[in-house]
Amino acid sequence: MNPIFNNKVFIYNLQKLKLTKTFIYPPLLLIKNNKMSFKYEMPVKLHIGNGEFNKIGKYIKQDFNVKNILLVTEKVLMEKLELKERLLKQLKDCNLTIFEYVEPNPHSKIIEKGKRLAQKNKIELIIAIGGGSAMDTGKAIAMLMTNAGTINDYIHKRRIIGRESIPLIAIPTTSGTGSEVTIASVITDEETGIKMGIRSEYMYPNIAIIDPELTLTMPKHITAHTGYDVLAQAVESCLSNSNKNPISKMFALKAITMVFDNLKTAVDQPENIDARTNMALASLYAGLAFTQTGTVGPHSFSCPLTTFHNINHGYACILPLPAFLNIYAEKCGKEVKNEILEMANVVDCKTVEEFGNKMKKLIKDTGEKTRLSELGITQDDKARIIKNTMDVLTGRDPIEITEEVVGMVFDETF
Ligand code: NAD
Numbered sequence: 001m002n003p004i005f006n007n008k009v010f011i012y013n014l015q016k017l018k019l020t021k022t023f024i025y026p027p028l029l030l031i032k033n034n035k036m037s038f039k040y041e042m043p044v045k046l047h048i049g050n051g052e053f054n055k056i057g058k059y060i061k062q063d064f065n066v067k068n069i070l071l072v073t074e075k076v077l078m079e080k081l082e083l084k085e086r087l088l089k090q091l092k093d094c095n096l097t098i099f100e101y102v103e104p105n106p107h108s109k110i111i112e113k114g115k116r117l118a119q120k121n122k123i124e125l126i127i128a129i130g131g132g133s134a135m136d137t138g139k140a141i142a143m144l145m146t147n148a149g150t151i152n153d154y155i156h157k158r159r160i161i162g163r164e165s166i167p168l169i170a171i172p173t174t175s176g177t178g179s180e181v182t183i184a185s186v187i188t189d190e191e192t193g194i195k196m197g198i199r200s201e202y203m204y205p206n207i208a209i210i211d212p213e214l215t216l217t218m219p220k221h222i223t224a225h226t227g228y229d230v231l232a233q234a235v236e237s238c239l240s241n242s243n244k245n246p247i248s249k250m251f252a253l254k255a256i257t258m259v260f261d262n263l264k265t266a267v268d269q270p271e272n273i274d275a276r277t278n279m280a281l282a283s284l285y286a287g288l289a290f291t292q293t294g295t296v297g298p299h300s301f302s303c304p305l306t307t308f309h310n311i312n313h314g315y316a317c318i319l320p321l322p323a324f325l326n327i328y329a330e331k332c333g334k335e336v337k338n339e340i341l342e343m344a345n346v347v348d349c350k351t352v353e354e355f356g357n358k359m360k361k362l363i364k365d366t367g368e369k370t371r372l373s374e375l376g377i378t379q380d381d382k383a384r385i386i387k388n389t390m391d392v393l394t395g396r397d398p399i400e401i402t403e404e405v406v407g408m409v410f411d412e413t414f
Helices: 007-017 021-029 052-063 075-080 083-090 108-120 132-144 151-155 220-239 246-268 273-293 297-309 313-318 321-331 334-346 352-365 379-391 403-413
Strands: 045-048 068-072 095-099 125-130 168-172 184-189 194-199 207-210
Touching: 045 052, 045 273, 052 083, 052 168, 052 207, 068 083, 068 108, 068 132, 075 083, 083 095, 095 108, 108 132, 108 151, 108 184, 125 132, 132 151, 132 168, 132 184, 151 184, 151 194, 194 297, 207 273, 220 246, 220 273, 220 297, 220 313, 220 321, 220 334, 220 352, 246 273, 246 334, 246 352, 297 313, 297 321, 297 379, 297 403, 321 334, 321 352, 321 403, 334 352, 379 403
Parallel strands: 045 207, 068 095, 068 125, 125 168, 168 207
Antiparallel strands: 184 194
């Protein structure tokens, strides 16, 4: 199931999907000639809706003939979401093994521990339930069940993933990373502090179950932080120089508007299922966008903020975003500036600065601070933040990211 869209099929499918005019209008406008050619690949089967998690047994029976299943999750989610009881009810004919040791920003030792348990129990399918950390852990273990070596071989030595992973079902409980539909698993080597996205077409889950009810238990600050991730990923996707295309852009623009329309409500009213549902969809849309394009500078800059200063991933991504936008707009020329203005326009901003200020207002309105100096970071940290950012650049930014550029972002965000 690897749909490759050519111009004709792409337009046909948009009509078939009955997307609204406003939804498809901005990106289609940008197509200036009919020589467009691009690839959009998204092999994940989606089940979306409140209560969908309770149908997982049926979905597994429909698509797989397996007995030995591994649940990859966090202890705290096991309790909060009553995962064991609910899964045992659904998977009566299966042997369920539980790996509940996922931690935020998963590191290689945890992956290896999960792999050993999976090998010992001859696991045939993995269900990863949680935020990006649990889904990425599940992806990495599923991959290592069929590919030799350790996870560090793939982080550092860039070993090629040559074989299909065992089947994986990804079930998000945050609305942020979009990992349920992405090509990457982000793992940190705890010894070097290098946090790297391992990208392979074999990293895609087979199925994603997006059940917004699972996000109702998220505390306010996690709701905010993961929501910032949606915004950062959508914006960065539109600025990547790699495989940006009208479909990725359509999803990104929609995600941007949905975050501004829904995040504050989701933070203020955690039980509001409409806001939760819209944020779950926004996260999915941003995932559908950036899995094509990858991310750029702000995500690289987020790595040292998370690794050395314990700032949650999404929060760490949004902090430098306004400064990056200013620098891209100033240094990249008209085309990139127009790209940023197009994003700004969908949320009624007329300038790049206004767009950045609107992001900062959203951060404040959802209970957080906007400056590194307010989060305990000092000038003494600058050199290490620059170095670690340079170590994890994606190479997809619209300008060459130098130490000087990262230093400017640091100063503007400080
Ligand atoms: P997370 O998975 O690290 O979870 C953060 C915290 O939220 C945890 O303490 C967790 O227990 C809690 N939590 C999650 N769901 C909850 C719920 N429903 N109720 C109560 N508490 C809940 O956070 P995240 O932001 O979703 O994921 C971040 C990780 O994902 C980072 O490692 C990041 O690099 C990675 N990431 C991966 C991709 C990808 O494409 N693979 C994309 C973006 C980010």
